[in-house]
Amino acid sequence: MVTAQIGKGGKFVVDRIIRAFVREGVNPNVLTSIGLLINLAAAYLFAVGYFRWAGLTVVMAAIFDLTDGPVARMSHRVTPFGGFLDSVLDRYSDLLLLVGLLVFYSRASRFWYVVLVAIAMIGAIMVSYTRARSENVIRSCKVGFLERPERIVLLIIGALADRMAPVLWVIAVFANLTVLHRIVHTYRETERVAVAGAAVEEATASVAGAERG
Numbered sequence: 001m002v003t004a005q006i007g008k009g010g011k012f013v014v015d016r017i018i019r020a021f022v023r024e025g026v027n028p029n030v031l032t033s034i035g036l037l038i039n040l041a042a043a044y045l046f047a048v049g050y051f052r053w054a055g056l057t058v059v060m061a062a063i064f065d066l067t068d069g070p071v072a073r074m075s076h077r078v079t080p081f082g083g084f085l086d087s088v089l090d091r092y093s094d095l096l097l098l099v100g101l102l103v104f105y106s107r108a109s110r111f112w113y114v115v116l117v118a119i120a121m122i123g124a125i126m127v128s129y130t131r132a133r134s135e136n137v138i139r140s141c142k143v144g145f146l147e148r149p150e151r152i153v154l155l156i157i158g159a160l161a162d163r164m165a166p167v168l169w170v171i172a173v174f175a176n177l178t179v180l181h182r183i184v185h186t187y188r189e190t191e192r193v194a195v196a197g198a199a200v201e202e203a204t205a206s207v208a209g210a211e212r213g
Contacts (some may be wrong), residue, residue, distance in 0.1 A: 014066055019072045032086050035064030039093040046100030046159070047107075051174040055159025058097065064154060065090070087128075090148060094124050097155060099163065116168050123175025124151060130182040134143035144178030151175065 038061035045054035061140065068086060072078045098121045105113040127147060134141035151171055158167030 014063070017063060018067050018070045018074065021067060022074045022160065025075070026071065028068045028077055029085055031064045031068040031071060032082075034088050035068070036089045036093050036096075038064065039096050043096040043100030046097065047103035049104055051159045051162050051164060054100070055156050058152065058156050058159065060187075061093065062156075065093075070073055090127060091125065094128075094148065094151070095121060098124065101168070111167070113165065116165075116172055120168050120172040123172055123179060124148075126179045127175050127182075128175045130179050130186075134182055134186040137192070138186055138193070141182050141189075143185045144181045146157060146171065146174040146178045 038057060040056035042054045044060060045051075045057055072082055098117055101115045102114060102121070105117060123146075125146065131141045154167045154170060158164040
């Protein structure tokens with residue numbers, strides 16, 4: 001009940017922000033770019049160890065991440081380039097935040113945390129890559145349970161609670177499990193399509209043979 005009310009309240013605030021941006025004629029690509037710049041500031045705060053401030057800054061950046069798409073749709077400014085730019089800058093934002101943590105743990109000479117962040121970075125980028133590459137050969141590959149929104153929420157929680165190590169473990173493990181899930185899903189889908197295609201070809205050949213007979 002409480003979480004539902006929080007969700008409604010958050011949606012109300014975000015809707016008001018979206019309508020204000022639309023009313024002012026803000027270009028959605030500008031919102032996307034601002035989100036990247038704010039995440040760059042958050043990365044710096046992570047790098048110098050101000051985790052709670054970094055978490056609040058990521059929350060601010062998330063406002064722009066949440067609003068650029070709806071603003072584009074409501075203002076009838078949806079374009080192929082806008083979608084491309086949003087996707088590219090989201091990847092930069094993801095990596096910048098983790099680079100900030102990488103710098104922090106490097107400066108603190110905590111080798112295994114550097115390795116952990118690096119594994120989390122690999123998982124984060126491969127989650128997006130496997131979906132993009134998979135959807136070149138199958139219709140959809142949205143499977144998995146640790147996509148970008150979940151990773152951002154985890155980073156915010158870890159930063160605000162100053163408990164980043166458990167969060168990094170979750171991202172490192174479950175992001176890479178999501179990649180594995182998408183590989184298996186793509187394999188199964190391509191096999192299913194191949195079997196269906198073979199069945200169609202066989203049926204077509206049978207019909208053609210019957211007609212000749």
